[in-house]
Amino acid sequence: MAETLEYAPKTRLSQAGADRYIVEKEIETEYMTLNMGPQHPATHGVLRVELVTDGEVVVKATPYMGYLHRCFEKHAEALDYQQVIPYTDRMDYLSAMCTEHAYVMAIEKLLNIEVPRRIEFMRVIVVELQRIASHQVAIATYGLDIGAFTPFLHIMRDREHILTLLEWLCGARMLYNYIWVGGVSHNFPPKFKQRVAEFVKYYRPKVDEMMALLTENKLFIERTRGVGVLPADVAINYGCSGPMLRGSGVKWDLRKNDPYSIYPELEFDAVVPDGKLSIIGDSLSRHLVRCYEIYESLKIIEQCIDKMPEDPNFDPHAAVPKRIKPPAGEVYARGENPRGEVGFYVISDGKGTKPFRCKARSGCFVNLSVLPELAKGNLISDVVAILGSVDIVLGEVDR
Amino acid sequence: MPKLSPEAIHAIVKEEFGSDAISDLDNSRTMPNFTVLDHSLWQPIAYFLRTDERLKFDYLACLSGVDYNDGTLGVVYNLESLAAHQHKIAVKLKCTKENNRVPSVAEIWRTAEWHEREAYDLIGIVFEGNPDLRRILCPEDWEGHPLRKDYKVQEYYHGIKVPY
Numbered sequence: 001m002a003e004t005l006e007y008a009p010k011t012r013l014s015q016a017g018a019d020r021y022i023v024e025k026e027i028e029t030e031y032m033t034l035n036m037g038p039q040h041p042a043t044h045g046v047l048r049v050e051l052v053t054d055g056e057v058v059v060k061a062t063p064y065m066g067y068l069h070r071c072f073e074k075h076a077e078a079l080d081y082q083q084v085i086p087y088t089d090r091m092d093y094l095s096a097m098c099t100e101h102a103y104v105m106a107i108e109k110l111l112n113i114e115v116p117r118r119i120e121f122m123r124v125i126v127v128e129l130q131r132i133a134s135h136q137v138a139i140a141t142y143g144l145d146i147g148a149f150t151p152f153l154h155i156m157r158d159r160e161h162i163l164t165l166l167e168w169l170c171g172a173r174m175l176y177n178y179i180w181v182g183g184v185s186h187n188f189p190p191k192f193k194q195r196v197a198e199f200v201k202y203y204r205p206k207v208d209e210m211m212a213l214l215t216e217n218k219l220f221i222e223r224t225r226g227v228g229v230l231p232a233d234v235a236i237n238y239g240c241s242g243p244m245l246r247g248s249g250v251k252w253d254l255r256k257n258d259p260y261s262i263y264p265e266l267e268f269d270a271v272v273p274d275g276k277l278s279i280i281g282d283s284l285s286r287h288l289v290r291c292y293e294i295y296e297s298l299k300i301i302e303q304c305i306d307k308m309p310e311d312p313n314f315d316p317h318a319a320v321p322k323r324i325k326p327p328a329g330e331v332y333a334r335g336e337n338p339r340g341e342v343g344f345y346v347i348s349d350g351k352g353t354k355p356f357r358c359k360a361r362s363g364c365f366v367n368l369s370v371l372p373e374l375a376k377g378n379l380i381s382d383v384v385a386i387l388g389s390v391d392i393v394l395g396e397v398d399r
Numbered sequence: 400m401p402k403l404s405p406e407a408i409h410a411i412v413k414e415e416f417g418s419d420a421i422s423d424l425d426n427s428r429t430m431p432n433f434t435v436l437d438h439s440l441w442q443p444i445a446y447f448l449r450t451d452e453r454l455k456f457d458y459l460a461c462l463s464g465v466d467y468n469d470g471t472l473g474v475v476y477n478l479e480s481l482a483a484h485q486h487k488i489a490v491k492l493k494c495t496k497e498n499n500r501v502p503s504v505a506e507i508w509r510t511a512e513w514h515e516r517e518a519y520d521l522i523g524i525v526f527e528g529n530p531d532l533r534r535i536l537c538p539e540d541w542e543g544h545p546l547r548k549d550y551k552v553q554e555y556y557h558g559i560k561v562p563y
Contacts, residue, residue: 331429343477
């Protein structure tokens with residue numbers, strides 16, 4: 001006998017917070033443990049989530065990670081300050097530029113050096129290009145997770161343009177080692193700026209197309225709207241950041257609230273959902289924040305191209321220190337990554353050219369810690385939708 | 400409410416808990432911080448930092464364990480008032496290698512739970528009161544804590560040679 005339960009306190013289902021599903025009454029139920037991952041396409045890498053389920057409803061979710069752990073922090077202690085940069089690339093391999101930028105800012109703060117103005121513009125342009133590329137992957141794979149295959153192909157076609165630009169710039173497609181302490185590795189090639197401007201012009205209508213294809217799709221909305229609602233106070237207490245926090249309606253963007261580089265001079269918005277299409281804090285909100293952030297990044301790139309000082313004989317290595325030996329001290333510097341706040345806590349003992357301690361605060365790691373809270377009381381298939389909206393990169397979670 | 404300077408934050412905490420509880424402010428250019436001297440007062444101080452109207456440190460940005468290589472271990476908390484005032488402070492806590500126990504703040508900032516597990520895993524600091532203090536990045540049966548300065552990697556792990 002099946003019926004829709006409004007609220008029945010004595011069944012296990014309602015204890016799990018699921019009072020809107022159909023259950024069969026008067027049948028003894030038992031909890032079952034289900035492993036999701038580590039080899040599961042929807043976990044975006046090697047993550048294992050142990051789900052305790054009551055029928056189709058998740059009672060408890062426990063993530064297990066560390067499959068990709070290589071102790072970046074121990075490596076960093078054995079390397080010179082410059083040599084750490086390629087390792088930071090491999091943390092969040094989809095937004096390597098942004099992580100490099102955060103690390104480099106930490107060292108520059110320790111050294112107390114100023115970076116040439118043109119360098120700051122170059123950095124912001126590549127970081128924002130990277131942010132677009134990273135959000136593209138997040139959006140594309142999110143669609144893929146819940147069954148939309150076509151947008152993936154369209155988005156990957158456009159991502160290719162960004163990767164080609166960055167490859168032209170520094171020779172690498174994903175792991176760049178581009179941003180150096182006090183400078184960057186290569187100057188912009190001739191006509192690079194024009195090509196970036198062309199890309200921005202080409203890409204803006206393609207974002208509209210992507211929105212029409214995926215975000216405004218009724219099936220997609222029904223699949224994500226109201227799933228995994230994260231209230232703002234819970235998000236703050238769990239230390240969420242990035243689109244995860246803004247998806248909950250908190251207008252908090254480090255580029256605005258703790259400005260670094262040349263962001264204070266640029267005009268853009270910290271995107272929060274307006275609650276018209278989505279319920280604030282749900283999976284769809286987080287997806288919407290990513291989509292609209294692409295528009296903001298395009299705006300930033302356009303302004304940077306206009307404002308960037310021209311200098312035909314510019315040497316990007318002019319301010320790069322030959323030997324990095326900061327005075328004793330400690331610093332916590334952070335940047336707004338596509339996946340949340342990435343911070344580096346670096347201690348220098350003042351004696352050597354190697355960091356005494358280099359701790360990486362990863363946005364994904366912290367955002368993932370809220371998963372047990374979000375998954376509780378949802379259907380198993382919704383866990384896939386929730387995990388996709390959290391948007392983790394396991395290289396950064398495990399470091 | 401206005402954004403407070405590190406001196407003002409330090410003065411408020413000192414006024415509430417007395418001068419024996421916390422050290423003087425280390426107002427460095429890169430990261431102003433103070434150290435909590437009395438471990439038994441750390442949880443009340445943390446709760447005060449989060450709830451006091453003037454402070455409202457609702458966001459624990461980072462928690463790092465450190466091995467200072469002189470027999471002491473430390474925990475560094477980077478706090479920020481995200482929703483209210485947007486000011487920042489760092490708080491430190493120190494313990495010895497022999498007595499490596501510090502109180503947990505996982506009940507005050509939920510984000511601390513995983514951060515503390517990571518510090519326990521990699522540095523070997525035991526957080527008393529953490530609801531789920533297990534290793535998080537290394538395997539459960541791994542020996543030693545890799546980020547200790549005197550760490551020696553184990554020879555074999557389940558019959559696999561570890562040092563390469």
